[in-house]
Amino acid sequence: MSPEPTNTHQATVFQAKVFVTLKPSILDPQGRTVERALAHLGQQASGVRVGKLIELQLEGERGEVETRLQDMAVNVLSNPVMEDVRWELEEAPVQGVAQAVAGA
Amino acid sequence: MNVAVIQFPGSNCDGDALHAARLTLDPDAQFVWHTDDGLPSGTDLVFLPGGFSYGDHLRSGAVAARSPIMNAVKAHAERGGYVLGVCNGFQVLTESGLLPGALSRNTDLHFLCRPVHLRVETADTAFTGAYTAGQIIEIPIAHGEGNYYADPETVARLEGDGRVVFRYVDNPNGSLNDIAGILSERGNVLGMMPHPERAVEALLGNEDGRGLFESLKGVLVK
Numbered sequence A: 001m002s003p004e005p006t007n008t009h010q011a012t013v014f015q016a017k018v019f020v021t022l023k024p025s026i027l028d029p030q031g032r033t034v035e036r037a038l039a040h041l042g043q044q045a046s047g048v049r050v051g052k053l054i055e056l057q058l059e060g061e062r063g064e065v066e067t068r069l070q071d072m073a074v075n076v077l078s079n080p081v082m083e084d085v086r087w088e089l090e091e092a093p094v095q096g097v098a099q100a101v102a103g104a
Numbered sequence B: 001m002n003v004a005v006i007q008f009p010g011s012n013c014d015g016d017a018l019h020a021a022r023l024t025l026d027p028d029a030q031f032v033w034h035t036d037d038g039l040p041s042g043t044d045l046v047f048l049p050g051g052f053s054y055g056d057h058l059r060s061g062a063v064a065a066r067s068p069i070m071n072a073v074k075a076h077a078e079r080g081g082y083v084l085g086v087c088n089g090f091q092v093l094t095e096s097g098l099l100p101g102a103l104s105r106n107t108d109l110h111f112l113c114r115p116v117h118l119r120v121e122t123a124d125t126a127f128t129g130a131y132t133a134g135q136i137i138e139i140p141i142a143h144g145e146g147n148y149y150a151d152p153e154t155v156a157r158l159e160g161d162g163r164v165v166f167r168y169v170d171n172p173n174g175s176l177n178d179i180a181g182i183l184s185e186r187g188n189v190l191g192m193m194p195h196p197e198r199a200v201e202a203l204l205g206n207e208d209g210r211g212l213f214e215s216l217k218g219v220l221v222k
Helices: A029-040 A062-077 A094-103 B014-024 B069-078 B088-095 B152-160 B210-220
Strands: A012-022 A052-060 A083-091 B003-007 B030-033 B045-048 B082-086 B102-104 B112-120 B136-143 B147-149 B164-168 B179-183 B189-192
Touching: A012 A062, A052 A062, A062 A083, B003 B014, B014 B030, B014 B045, B014 B210, B045 B069, B045 B088, B069 B082, B082 B088, B082 B210, B088 B102, B088 B189, B112 B179, B147 B179, B152 B179, B164 B189
Parallel strands: B003 B030, B003 B045, B045 B082, B082 B189
Antiparallel strands: A012 A052, A012 A083, B102 B147, B112 B136, B112 B164, B164 B179, B179 B189
């Protein structure tokens, strides 16, 4: 019995970033507080909103990973009642990570 | 009557919930751990207590709403079984989809811990039959994220169907329409931010919450 080729569908590691923000219609008391604090420091800024960035690594084929990421982002990582969610997906720089660890 | 009090890691009103349930409804009320995948057979009322389940990580109630026991709680609710969610329990109910809307940060960002006055909007529910419509009761609140929000259509539907059960007399947290507690469409699931289980004994200085449990007793013990 000859061994099956194992690397034809080699899984890729992806780095995902999920951005969760309050819907524009939702009052963001945290953002308002930050905005006031900035004003006290003489830094004028408007429309300050505080959101969340969730980073995760996913392994698989791109199409399948995108489906899983969408499911997680919409059904778990954000609450559609009051939050908007968007995400970015990139191939993880595995080499870079290994070098960083080696150099640490 | 059989009462099950669900315990999540970080629940901290579970003891109060069990005590109130044993005092008023079921001397044998018991705890059920969040990793269990079933409720004790014959469970009539599921009590989701207050606290900070899973450290409020991600969103308050979000992780608890996806824990194994919640599948059994949903099935119980679908069968018409009663569910009471208080404070974090209310947050778990909205996160799990058993009640509409969501609870966000109090508008002043403060954790509020004090007695508040509530108006019982309807006595025509399984949870409020022992009160009278319009009655003002004093119940403690203790939350940082009790600001009820839902889209305008949902709020209109809740109001139109008489499913806003408790309303703040003096809104402490920014909740839309002063909403303090709401009922599911079928009337068997109640979520509320104030803590009726902390107000069931004269010894503790307040018995105004007892009516809620007496109401359920009237419905469940036939």
